[in-house]
Amino acid sequence: MTRPSDITRDRIMRAAERLFAERGYDHTSIRAIVAKARVNQAAINYHFDGKDGLYREVLRSAFRALTEGQTSHAAEIKALSRERALAEFVRYQLRGLLQRDELTRPIRIFNWETVRPTAVFRELLSQEVAPFMGLATDIISRFMPAADQRTLTLAAIWLVGQCGVFVRNRERLAGPPMSLQLDEAAIEQLAELVSGWAIAGLGSHA
Amino acid sequence: MTRPSDITRDRIMRAAERLFAERGYDHTSIRAIVAKARVNQAAINYHFDGKDGLYREVLRSAFRALTEGQTSHAAEIKALSRERALAEFVRYQLRGLLQRDELTRPIRIFNWETVRPTAVFRELLSQEVAPFMGLATDIISRFMPAADQRTLTLAAIWLVGQCGVFVRNRERLAGPPMSLQLDEAAIEQLAELVSGWAIAGLGSHA
DNA sequence: GCCAAATTCAAACGAGGGTTTGAAAAAAGG
């Protein structure tokens, strides 16, 4: 693991993860990556077989970081009452609003993919989207036990959407003209508001 | 208006609007635009002072198309009961799911801007975002008359978010593994579901 | 019909992108 070549590989991964999260795939040049990682330009092709290969690795790593956290909490969430489970889910989604970069970087990378999915991403998505949406659908189904599959799916998307809009527009909401304060306490309040609205909305169908 | 030079200008605008909507700013080359418009490459610099200038014009046109439709309906929406107003708002937002390109093209252009706002867009946004969010906030305030400004703003974003997630992911939702049917009838159903959930959610605070 | 202005055109420019190359350096194995 500490072989010299692995050190180079690791430096590239760290730099690439930061830059891809910050600027997205297109606006990140391999020259910028190697400058930040302080390695030779050809090293990316040597270790990752090109920019696409590097991005694939970064995406995989981001997927792991996200779903790992998600599934580890999934079990305890399922043990809660449906209301508290949904509230916890919302809070978990909204954690992307925090500036703690270790957590938000994977989220930001996926945000780029929301609008322009790269080919690399589509490939990964088909394998990994199931557990990602599965938890949401599971929670929803406890509010709408009689609903058909289509409605459950739509409701799950609906739930994810009302959280994601805040995460995706974080920077814009923080600035004028909205100027929303988004510290830890404010996010907690927001999570309560959103989960309250969502629970009441779904409750009408119970 | 039918001067020869205006014809060239118009052909460029049409082609650019289509391509920007389809691929976004970065992935649309002026060579692709002039090929589709069947004009000379230098014409873009002559008529629009470069790619940025052309994009600015396309954005302006898209803004006009969207807010014009929005504000024209805003008046009649405000005359409705709060529940019907919200339902109408949701239906209006979800019209982006339709494949009728005259309507969806401006929406798609703005979708690109959601994740990576261009400098051109930021400039326009500061002038025009107010009426865009104003209607949402107005409807919301009828459900939460006692709420503070911050809560109203958050609720407006929340409302827009739960509509936008469907529009933004339309193509992905239509394909596997979701494979959601999204014809006119299905969208109508979806609008009813979403507005029903939203109304019930906000109703809890009334 | 003429002339000045506006418009079109083909070609080239320069910057920036990802990738390739082939030799030099370092690491690993016997």
Next chain:
DNA sequence: CCTTTTTTCAAACCCTCGTTTGAATTTGGC
């Protein structure tokens, strides 16, 4: 230690991009 393999390196290659150029053509007012 010597050999073989792995890894690094600077340089160049080739492509696409937005823009510029300067001449040719068309347009519009007199």
